[in-house]
Amino acid sequence: METLSLLLLSYLLLLAPKLQSSHATDFINSSQIFGYGDAIISSSGGRFELGFFNLGSSFKRYYVGIWYKQISVQTIVWVANRNAPIFNTSEVVLKLIQPGRLVLLDDTDVNNSTILWSTNTSRPVRNPIAQLLDSGNLVVRDAADENPENYLWQSFDYPTQTYLPDVKFGKNLVTGKEVYFTAWKSDDDPSSGDVTMHCDPAGYPQTIIRNATAVTYQTGPWNGLRWSGTPALSRNPIYTYNLELDKEKVWVAYHLLRNSVYIHLTLSPAGVLQSETWVEQSKTWANYINVPLDVCDSYGICGPNGLCSIDISPVCACFDKFLPKYEGPWDRTHWSEGCFRRTPLNCSEGSDGFLLYSGMKLPDTRNSWFNKTMTLQDCQQVCLNNCSCTAYTYLDISTNPGTGCLLWFDDLIDTRTLSQNGQDIYIRVAASELPISNGVSKGKRRRDILIGSLLSAFGVLTLLGVGLMLYIRKKKRKEKGEMxxxxxxxxxxxxxxxxxxxxxxxxxxxxxxxxxxxxxxxxxxxxxxxxxxxxxxxxxxxxxxxxxxxxxxxxxxxxxxxxxxxxxxxxxxxxxxxxxxMTNKSLDAFIFDSTRGKLLDWPIRFNIINGIARGLLYLHQDSRLRIIHRDLKASNVLLDKDMNPKISDFGLARSVGGNEVGANTSHVVGTHGYMSPEYAVDGLFSVKSDAFSFGVLVLEIISGKRNRGFSHQDHNHNLLGHAWMLYKKERSMELPDDHLAVSCDASQVERSVHIGLLCVQQRPDDRPNMSSVVMMLANENLLLPEAKEPGFFTERRIATSEYSSSTQGGSSVNEVSVSLLDPR
The missing domain is CATH 3.30.200.20 (Phosphorylase Kinase; domain 1)
Known part of the structure; x- marks a missing residue:
């Protein structure tokens, strides 16, 4: 009888905490015991929740973890027992024990409990609690001490696959303790996989993704604003980045500025850092940006001293004044051996110099050196004085001009061109490879001048000979009737x-x-x-x-x-x-055709919009010539076999020099419906007039309707006016083509309409440039300014005969550009 009473008392003691746990709080104390099925704890602001969950398709495995509480799709951000799954939940409990450890116990064997997972502690405390903070950080601390410096343990020091805001990942350079991320083995197996992400302090800090021991991606070094190879992760109204580096530690973290935004940054089993944002309207996670982004993000793809450019084919080339190490394999796209200097350095004579490369992702910095206070001139001199130094640049570009010095030694690995926010780097070459003004040896300069004079004389004779040959050749062509x-x-x-x-x-x-x-x-x-x-x-x-x-x-x-x-x-x-x-011919053959338009679902149309934007950005900013197209329209966008867009027809294009962004003309050319007001009326063309044409095209792609000839039963506005009226009434979702209802991403469509309207604003200064457009399309969390009234918004009077000559459906293969003389 006494034995039975003791058993009953033990049962009641175990039962009481479980009954208490049915009302979740944000902490666990040492008097509570939690089992599978209990609601455990929620953060005080209701953002996160800690509890048991299960995974596995063929058989269930159970874990203790943290997830977003207010998001309908369960999204796990941290797993406690990731490498020790639970298979029998009936006897598993989570509790806090003295002297301050949170443990997960398997009590299947009443005589010998098995610890499946446990926190550690640096010191004993009298009254420990485990608390889930609204940041998603699970901490063990003394109930009377809320100072973060005195936490006994925190989950932020042991992240799994998710990079939450305010997680400081990096390394303590005194103790050697490192905080890094480890991907899951698969989407339904949270155990530690082979893929890891580190803030590598070697040389100068950069983020590195590894698969086992092999580096697969590196962000480039921190430049005061961002990692140099991730231009899309610039400062913005949503979050800020911060790097702290001193003799004791190096860590990096990002801080969320808007608590209403949910950002999910995850290291996938495939080695991709995926950034997603929660879209409440569609109840889904929307992709924000991924890295690696393209083939040029593959670590060291072009080998030592190779340069990767995604906009050329093949993507790999050598730096200027460098040659492939092995010509044969290089021509067969085997680039791993990289490139070498065409002319060896001559450090002993101090006669080397530097070539400037702009718009770069900076090379791997694990073999680099830095100084925070040195000027760029001092940086150059230090590099010249060290025979192993191969390149230098500013350390910090958060100010203009930049500050500090960053030097590289030996070969330059993993350099690529960037379409935006790239950096300058000065690469060391022999003096003979430099323009003569960069020489540093007076004696050598005299010798170079003498040699140059002789070569010039020889060159003049050669040019005269070539000129005579060209003259004869042209004359023959003319005689044959050639142009x-x-x-x-x-x-x-x-x-x-x-x-x-x-x-x-x-x-x-x-x-x-x-x-x-x-x-x-x-x-x-x-x-x-x-x-x-x-x-x-x-x-x-x-x-x-x-x-x-x-x-x-x-x-x-x-x-x-x-x-x-x-x-x-x-x-x-x-x-x-x-x-x-182009297999699929022109874009207008699809978007204005009621039958073929069904082949373009929303993801395809959004990809087309992005592709056109990137093509225009290249013309306006990244091409050798700064080019204004002047006739961007649906019929001048061609589609390849994969429905990727390609801008065509440069017969009316014009280039502007230097930092100019526009010009004027008395000979206005273009196509009605796509021309900006300042161009059609005053002959002023610029990158902003191309942006206007792009905005028209975006609204046409979304709606499936032509701007010119558009008609609506309720008003006589063109497509731009109709879109703007819907936007002002918060009814932009009425604009898309009916075919898009099934595939439509509402948030993405509304944002695209908004961007299109920003591009067609009346005043050129109000319109974004294409670099901003590309950023706005890629980053759903960037706040967009209010769109102002579009150009040509005045309601027009349309005769019946005009309606009869305008069509909304069908493609127009003979749409022509118009020339208007004296437009005033």
Whole structure:
């Protein structure tokens, strides 16, 4: 009887805490015991919750973890027993024991409890508690001491796969303790995988992702604003980054400025750092940005002293004045051996110098040195004085000019070009590879001048000879009836006989379209390559100048979102341009066609919008020539076999020099419905007039309606006015094409409409440039300014005859650009 009473008393003691636990608080004390099925604790602000959860498709495994409480899709941010799953939940308990340890016990064996997981403690305390903070940090502390410096233990020191705001990850340089992230093995197995992410303090801090011991990605060094290789993670109204570096520690963290925003930054089992934001309207996580982003983010893909550029093909090249180490493998895209200096350095004579590269992701800094106070001039001198120093730059670019010094030693690994927010780096080369003004040895300069004079004299003779040959060649061409111009085109020349043969003598069956330039034909070369041939029509509104214009500009452009010019044919009166063939022809053939438009769901349309934006950004900012297209429209956007957009038709394009962003003209050219007000009326064209055309195109892609000829039963506004009225009434979701209802991401569509309206604002200064547009499209958490009234918003009077000549459906293959003389 006495034994039975003791058993009953023990049962009641165990039962009482479980009954108390049904009402969740934000802490656990030493008198409580929790089992599977109990509501354990929630943070005081209700942002996070700690409890038991299960995973596994074939058989269930149970864990203790933390997740977002107010998000309907359970999203785990931390797992306690990730490497010790629970298979039998009936006897497993979580409790806090003296002297201050939180433990997960398996009491299946009444004589010998097994500890599945436990925290540690640096010292004993009399009254310990485990508390879940609203930051998602689970801490064990003395109930009477809330000082974070005195925590006995905290989960932020042992993160799993999720990088929560305010987690300080890095390394204590005194004790050697490191805080880093370890990915799950798979999406339903939270045990420690092979992929890890570290803030590496070697040299100068950078974030590195490893698969086992192999580095797969590095962010580039911290530059005072961001990691140099992650331009999209710039400072913004949503969160801030902070790096702390001294003799005792290096750590980095980001802080959320808006508590209403949920950001989920996760290291995936595939080695991708995925950033997502919660979209309440759709109840889903929306992708914000991923790294690695593209092939150029693959660590060291181009080998030592190689440079990766995603906008060229192949993507790898050597730095200027460097050559591939092994030509054969390099030509076969085996780039791992990298490049070497064409001329060896001559450090002993102190005659080396530096070439400036701009717009770069800085190389791996694990073999680097830095100084926070040194000037750039002192930095250069220190590098020159050290024979192992290969490059230098500013350490911190948060001010203008930058401050500090960062030096590299030995080979430069993992450098790439960036389309935005890239940095300058000065790379060491031999003096003979420098412009003469960069020489540092007077004696050598005299020698160089003498040699240069001799070479110049020889060069003059050579040029005279070449000039005579060109003159004779041009004269012969003229005699044969070929075009003679003041400029030779650096393009392959196709014979007229070849073009005639591959297009079946320009047969009607091979005709694929017609524009202001003339008809376009499909052809197939002998090697099977498909081409598109634009043939200048004798009745074309565009003539010799436009032909030359297109050749000059597009021959100098290379980008994945620009159509590729393969060559030209100039013979007699025939002038033709040969392009890569676009399987799906032009964008207008889809978005304005009620049947084909169904093939473009929202993800495809959004990808097209992004691609056009990146192509324009390249033209305006990243190309060798700063180019303003002046005729961006749906028919001038071609689609490849994967529906990727490529901007075409540069016959009306113009370049501006230096830092100029526009110019004016008395000869206004373009297409009605896409021209900005200041251009159509005053002849002022700029990057902002291209932005206006882009905004029109965005609204057309979303709505499936043309801006010009748009009609609505309730008003006489064009498409821009209609979109703006809906926007002002918070009814932008009425604008999308009916076909998009199923695939539509409401938040993304509304944001795209908003961006389109920002681009078509009346005043050019109010419109964003394309670098801002690309950022706004990629980052859903960036706050957008209010859109102002669009250009050409005045309600128009439309005669009945105009309605009858305007169509919303069907594609227009002969839409032409217009030239307006004296637009005033």
């Amino acid at each position: 003679s111009t003041q400029q030779d085109f650096e393009l392959p020349l196709f014979d007229l006989s070849t073009i005639t043969r591959v297009t079946d003598n320009f047969s009607f069956n091979n005709k694929i379209g017609e524009g202001g330039f003339g008809p376009v034909y499909k052809g197939v070369l002998e090697d099977g390559m498909e081409i598109a041939v634009k043939r200048l029509s004798k009745s074309s509104t565009q003539g010799l100048d436009e032909f030359k214009n297109e050749v000059v500009y597009i021959a100098n452009l290379q980008h994945r979102n620009l159509v590729k010019l393969l060559g030209c044919c100039i013979q007699g009166e025939e002038m033709m341009l040969v392009y890569e063939y």
